[in-house]
Amino acid sequence: MNRVTALTVTGAMLALFAQGSFAQSGEEIVAKHCQACHDAGLGGAPALGDKAAWAPRLEKGVDGMLATVMSGKGSMPPKGTCMSCSEDELRAAIDHMTAGVR
Structure with missing residues (x-):
């Protein structure tokens, strides 16, 4: 018996999938986008x-x-060069x- 099942994916579902499946850790973001400047000040x-x-x-x-x-500040561009980062990722x-330092 062959079945065809329709799957409807909404924009919200895609957003959740993208955030949950591909979210970078704070450590990864720092290593890729922040460390070069923040290591040496x-x-x-x-x-x-x-x-x-x-x-x-x-x-x-x-x-x-x-x-x-x-928004960026001084030499740091907006999002610290991680234009694809979400606010949650940047917060991490x-x-x-x-x-x-806390």
Whole structure:
């Protein structure tokens, strides 16, 4: 017996699939898009692990830092060069970068 089953995929379903299946970890995003500048503190970027440099940013909270990342600042372009990153992915990158300075 042959059956043909129709499958309807909505845009919302595709978005959920893309976010869940292909989401990058904070660590991956930092390695690919953030580490080059933040390792050395290039262009005014707070260096990874530098508590003094991160202190004023931490005062803004994650939402404040995310707003800065989304719009860019100084030498950092919007989304820190990760144009395909979602806000959740960028939030994960912020969490990863600041874990050692909180």
